[in-house]
Amino acid sequence: MMALRTPLAGARGLGSAKSGFSHWWMSRVTSIALVPLSLWFVFAVAALGGMDYAAFVAWVRSPLVTALLILSLAVTIYHMMLGLRVIIEDYVRPEALKVTGIIVMNFISILIGALGIIAVLKISLGAGS
Amino acid sequence: MAQFRLPANSVVKQGKTYAAPPGAKRSKKFVVYRYDPDSEANPRLDTFEVDLDDCGPMVLDALIKIKSEFDPTLAFRRSCREAICGSCAMNINGGNTIACTKKIEDTQGDAVKIYPLPHMSVIKDLVTDFTHFFAQYASVRPWLRTQTPPPPDRERLQSPAERAAFDDNERCILCACCSSSCPSYWWNSDRYLGPAILLLAHRFIADSRDEATGERLDELEDPYKLYRCHTIMNCTATCPKGINPAKAIGKIKELIAARHV
CATH class of the missing domain: 1.10.1060.10 (Alpha-helical ferredoxin)
Structure with missing residues (x-):
C-alpha cells in the first residue's frame, strides 16, 4: 500500500473483477465429471492385466473406450489447470512471476493434454498392426 | 512469494522469567510474546508464574494481573471482559480466541502460551494493527442500501x-x-x-x-x-x-x- 493512500483506498484496490464464478464453477463441475471417469479408468486399466498388445489395441479402438480415454485426459488436464492456477495465485509473488507462471503452466498443461489425446487417437484411428 | 520463514529481526528470543510470589501454592506459567517497537531488540518470550489462588478465572484476568503486579509495560487491548467488544483477541496455546472468555483451567499443558493474532502486523506485544x-x-x-424510502410513519x-x-x-x-x-x-x-x-x-x-x-x-x-x-x-x-x-x-x-x- 502507498504510504499516502487512505486505508480504504488500499482495501478497495482496483475493485471487483466481476468474474471468478466460472473458474469456481468449472472446478466443481470437472470434479463431479471425474468421479465416474476416474473410477472407470482405474477399473478398466486394472482389468487389462494379462492382455496382449493386439487385444489392448482392439480395446482402445472401441469407440466408447476411445471417447472415455480422451474425455478422462481432457477433463483431468482441465481440472488440473484450474487447480494449479489457484495454487499459483495463492503463493507465487511477485506479480510478474505469478502471471508468467500461470501462462507457462497453461502451455505445459495443454501440451500434455494434446500429446495424450493424439496418442489415443493414433492408436484408435491409425492403420494399426 | 508467500513468506514461510520469519525475517531475522522477527525471530523470537527467550526473555525474562518472573517467579511466582513466595508462598504461592498453585501457580501456572504464562509465556507471553513481547515486542517493543522502540528498541532494536528482537521479539522475546517472557515467562510469568501466576498464583492462580490469587487470580480471576480467565486468561484475561491473568494478563491484567501480570500487567499490574509483574510488568506494567505489557501491552494488550481489553475492554468489556464479556465477549462483546472483541478487543482482547489473541493467540492462546495455538488457537485464536478472546482472552476474556478463555478459562485458565481449560488450557492444556503446564504453560499457557500467549501470542498476538497470527500474520497481523504487531504494534507492541499483543497489540496488532487492525x-x-x-x-x-x-x-x-x-x-x-435502499432506493425505496422508508414508510413515512414508521x-x-x-x-x-x-x-x-x-x-x-x-x-x-x-x-x-x-x-x-x-x-x-x-x-x-x-x-x-x-x-x-x-x-x-x-x-x-x-x-x-x-x-x-x-x-x-x-x-x-x-x-x-x-x-x-x-x-x-x-x-x-x-x-x-x-x-x-x-x-x-x-x-x-x-x-x-x-x-x-
Whole structure:
C-alpha cells in the first residue's frame, strides 16, 4: 500500500473483477465429471492385466473406450489447470512471476493434454498392426 | 512469494522469567510474546508464574494481573471482559480466541502460551494493527442500501423470520480471530476480504430490507475478494462466538451461482 493512500483506498484496490464464478464453477463441475471417469479408468486399466498388445489395441479402438480415454485426459488436464492456477495465485509473488507462471503452466498443461489425446487417437484411428 | 520463514529481526528470543510470589501454592506459567517497537531488540518470550489462588478465572484476568503486579509495560487491548467488544483477541496455546472468555483451567499443558493474532502486523506485544482489517470492513459498505424510502410513519418492517436469516452474522464482534486464522488471508489479505468481512457482507445480503443484493454480489464476485476462500474452515473452528463464517461464504457463492445457472 502507498504510504499516502487512505486505508480504504488500499482495501478497495482496483475493485471487483466481476468474474471468478466460472473458474469456481468449472472446478466443481470437472470434479463431479471425474468421479465416474476416474473410477472407470482405474477399473478398466486394472482389468487389462494379462492382455496382449493386439487385444489392448482392439480395446482402445472401441469407440466408447476411445471417447472415455480422451474425455478422462481432457477433463483431468482441465481440472488440473484450474487447480494449479489457484495454487499459483495463492503463493507465487511477485506479480510478474505469478502471471508468467500461470501462462507457462497453461502451455505445459495443454501440451500434455494434446500429446495424450493424439496418442489415443493414433492408436484408435491409425492403420494399426 | 508467500513468506514461510520469519525475517531475522522477527525471530523470537527467550526473555525474562518472573517467579511466582513466595508462598504461592498453585501457580501456572504464562509465556507471553513481547515486542517493543522502540528498541532494536528482537521479539522475546517472557515467562510469568501466576498464583492462580490469587487470580480471576480467565486468561484475561491473568494478563491484567501480570500487567499490574509483574510488568506494567505489557501491552494488550481489553475492554468489556464479556465477549462483546472483541478487543482482547489473541493467540492462546495455538488457537485464536478472546482472552476474556478463555478459562485458565481449560488450557492444556503446564504453560499457557500467549501470542498476538497470527500474520497481523504487531504494534507492541499483543497489540496488532487492525487498520487494513477495518478498511476492508468499510469497503463492503456495511449499511442498508435502499432506493425505496422508508414508510413515512414508521421504520422499515421486517418479520421475525426475515430477521432470523442473519442472526448468526449479527453476533460477530469483529475480533479478527477468524480472519487471522485463515491461511488464505495470511497469504493474500491485501486483496482477499477474509472470513469476518465476508460474514458481515453476507449480513446485508441476507437482510430482507436491503435493496442492493445484486450490487453487493457484483462487488464480491472476484477471484481474490471472495474466491480465495478454499473452505479450509479454520474460521469456523476458531470463532470464540461459535459463528460459522464458512457457511456465510458458502451462501454468497451459492447466490452468485444462482444468478449464473
